Amino acid sequence: MSSPGLSTSLDQGAPPPATGITPTRSPKAGSLRRRLPGSLAWHIGSLAILAVILYPVVWVVGGSFKKSEDIIGSLDLFPGDPIVSNYTRLTEGIADISVSTFFLNSLTLAVGSVVGILVSCSLTAYAFAKIKFAGRNLLFTLMIGTLLLPYHVLLIPQYVLFRNMEMINTYTPLLLPKYLATEAFFVFLMMQFMRNLPKELDEAARLDGCGHLRIYWSIVLPLCRPALITSAIFTFINAWNDFMGPLIYLNEPDKYTVSLGLKMFVDQEGLANYGGMIAMSLVALLPVLAFFVTFQRYLIDGMATSGLKG
């Protein structure tokens, strides 16, 4: 399905690479106009959108302190008499498995994914950006093609493959793809970044007799930190949120991730324990929200640069 034309056009269709994460950030252009009425309308508009955006998040915070029976029916965002029993209930675990097990499982998968993506995608990106080798354009086209390929086409045969290798109920099917650079998005992101690095650096290193491995490790990787950080955060969040992968490959509750544990919670207790469900939903979101608050700059710049979803 991938043709050379496809790669050409995608390359052009993407926003110019120099806008977002570039080694040096240009100061914001444009001046602050201070026409009061326009400014006021702007702020009212922005605040109105903000209210819509934030409503579900505020709702889940408030709901987690409400009694189960008050969560749906009441329009008050926050309860008159807040309770914490929804949270204390979580310490009892879900189906005899402690909530911390799910968190540890998710953390294992997320950190494992980050390591895999950083290593494999940066190697691939280096080859595309810095090495001139026969067949490079063809491989690049294939890689861009995988960006547009619906994952579901691979779902069943990959499942069959991992099943035949007796890897169901292990983390291998979820981690191995990350170590084999199958996430073309991150290869693309890192490649764009590497191509914008000053050429003189690695040319000088080559003249000094450095091999590619040395240039990759000592020159290119350190300079690529912003792109690596962006990729790491996106990978962590995607792995943390992933639902379909764990749903298919894991079937013993003590291996479940937070997403699956939450789904199991919903299926088992449902409306009877709405409060606990909402509290657990919020707790499951916290790592992602924390990452976002800390690293939002990298995430947004990363998005703007490659214009793709993780």
Added chain:
Amino acid sequence: MGTTVTHAPATEGLTKDSEPRHGPVNSPRPAALKRRGRRETLAGYLFMSPWIAGFLLLTAGPMVASLYFAFTDYNLFDAPKWVGLDNFSEMFDDPRWQHSVRVTLWYVVVGTPLKLFAALGVALLLAQSRRGQAFYRAAFYAPSLIGASVSIAIVWKAIFSDDAIVDRTQKLFGVDAGGWTGDPDLIIYSLVALTVWQFGAPMVIFLAGLKQVPRELYEAAEVDGAGKLRRFWNITLPMISPVLFFNVLLETIHSFQIFSSAYIVGGGAGGNACGPADGSMVYTCYLYVQGFENSRMGLASAMAWMLLVAVALVTAVLFWSQKRWVHYEEGA
């Protein structure tokens, strides 16, 4: 429309700075260069070996396998049995499959444009540099990160259920439709709302595009007396059309593949249902049900290939259409 459409010069993604221009003139020792070229090629393939292994093992191989399974009856336990086109004819005759196609198309056709309109509208608002711009941009982007989580799907199910906020609000306007998630016809709109809520990701891309539009163009147009609407139509839109194209392509492909939120908002698979009366039975949900609950791996593979064909067709149509409406800067 009055937009000038220029053909993009065929700049290959990589050729610009690649291919050393060696030839007899400036290569005094062709043998040494050749040796170096071979070494480079070896290095290239070594660096790429994880990707190549992954491509063969996890992408190309599975695609071929999937194509083969599509023509077989395969339940995971017995060897696949060749059945020719049976899976496809069964699929096309299956009312539940037809229903899942309708639900998905409706979701794509309603959800994607709404999301992109929201993204572009808010991007235009935020493109004005004012105090707080960075904060709003970050806040509006946040849903794109958490929107795919099980947590948000659960929250969504709650706020769109009977007697919750959405139901109460519509009652204020005299609409007594009940909660959306309990209604076979309405549940899909709660999913549309969920995707529109995540407009932040395309918005950030639009913003990056808007920043690239040269200010002189607007100044010149203003001197010529062009109004706001005209400036948007004749300058902004053509100038950001590559970004628009990119967003349309990615968001469309993406929304064809909606799974988790439909699966969870719809209540999951318990009893093979996805939403009341299959209201949120999107294509991939049905694929999951057939493959992993009914162990019909052959049929599910056929469904996956139909999805691939549909996505490829949409992609092809979009690429074909871009020469009519996408404006690329010379040398961009």
